[in-house]
Amino acid sequence: MVKNKIISISIITVLVIGGFFLYRYFFPNTERKIIRHLNSLVETVSFARSENSSGQIATALWAERLAEYFTENATIMLEDVTEQIWSLNGREQLKQTMLAARPRLESLDVSISDPVVFIKSSTTGQATVTIKARWQEGELDSNFWAREAVFELEKRDQQWLIIKVESVPVIRR
């Protein structure tokens, strides 16, 4: 009798917890949508060594897909490994830069961690994340770069687009 009760309670607990996670997955709140959008961006930008033998058309499609995460006049200002600010203005410049960069890289692995999302209004939001990037150029050892960055996003036609990305100077001269 008691054993059956414990089993019933355990099953109900698992169902409730499972239901909660399923609900969160299929009906994400705004913060979760923004984090998913950023995770999707870094998955799109990343490529393995085996994927890098693709031709110019594939590279162009890759750059085009990347650019679609941003607004037409988005700005990107990121600190590179030498602490110089690497700056891009607009989708077109982003596309051209990525088109030029890809052939030089053997692989690129980008991820984000520790996201902190702030919803400013129903159509604007901000996400502070740590971006990690590992890449390989030719036969050289892989390079690693990590920086905190703030993404400003705007909702257009039910889709969150990035207006601005800027490094946060955690350690500054």
Next chain:
Amino acid sequence: MKRKIIRLILIATLAFAVFKFILAPVWITGLSMEPTYHNGRLIFINRLIYLRRPPARGEVVAIRTSGLEVMYLKRVVALPGESLEIDNGLVKINGKLLAEPYVTKRQPWQVPTVTLEPDEYYVIGDNRENDAANHLFGRVAIERIVGRALW
């Protein structure tokens, strides 16, 4: 059997609490703290030490980014309110040369005098063999310092 299971659960809970809130494990990526800490080494960060007192000069500290998954590991060389200058690779604090026995080789870095705010520390990695442009160092706010490297 029941006691063993309870004991295991207690140990697991304790281990979780210790490594989550007290001693943060960190895998070192990069060369900025060579030769003191090598790339790929595992160290632990004492997260409670700075609840009792502020960071001291010479201590190796972990500096958080947006969270704790990625942290910078650097050494404190100057304290709040002090002025720092790097002249030909040598660090001077308030005009006096700082002894740095942990630095084995150095490039002739030049950094003009900076005066730290009341809530700022100056941190540098121990590996000074590269150009200053390839090394992340400088001022960091106290609230970014998570803890001290355990050894």
